[in-house]
Amino acid sequence: MTNAQRRAALLASRKAEMDSSSNDSKPAPKPGSAFHPHEASAYYLADVNTVGTFKMFARDRTPPVYTYDIITVHFELNPDTGTWIWFDGKKNQFPRKTQDGWRLGSRKLHDTREGAEAELQHAMAKNGDRVTKVHDLPDDMTALKKIRSAHHPDRNPAADQDLYQAVVEKLDRMRAQAQ
Structure with missing residues (x-):
């Protein structure tokens, strides 16, 4: 009996055992x-x-x-x-x-x-990663404007887009609270 025949017989016996012993999925x-x-x-x-x-x-x-x-x-x-x-x-x-x-x-x-x-x-x-540092922004309006201008996408091609967006959103929130 060759190894392939032994393997086929083993797999067939396992399949027969599984079919007879268990009916669940x-x-x-x-x-x-x-x-x-x-x-x-x-x-x-x-x-x-x-x-x-x-x-x-x-x-x-x-x-x-x-x-x-x-x-x-x-x-x-x-x-x-x-x-x-x-x-x-x-x-x-x-x-x-x-x-x-x-x-x-x-x-x-x-x-x-x-x-x-x-x-x-x-x-x-x-x-x-910048996502964890978004909440570390200062509460000072002038400091936020400096960060925004330093990371402006039009002026600085290597700007951090996420940081710029976070500063813009925080400035908008601060302006809304001041009114």
Whole structure:
């Protein structure tokens, strides 16, 4: 008997076992698999990607632009191996146990969305993203006008658009409160 014949016989016997033993839609996991998703079976990943990169020997280096996203993960049971997998369209990833919980690839799995959002806030603070600093604007009208003129898109091509927009919105709010 060749290896291919053995494999085909093994798969046929497994399929026959699964058809006879369970009639429900989800097959039962093998007792050897350690990962069992909770009843909601939704986990969350904090995803930080780089949009723009800088060239190593360029004169005008610009820092990379980061995008932040939360991915909802649904697990399925692989009937061949009996392990829970998440198929992202590129590769099968298996959850693995670490000291602080479960990981999918290099990213930590979060049971709740709040945990993933906290990790995103930490990544944004680490990267110095402007979104976390919008609320740090001064309450002085003249200081805000200086920031606005320094970051005006028409006068400065390397202006921070998010900061300029935040200053304009804060000036509008301050003018509305003064009236």
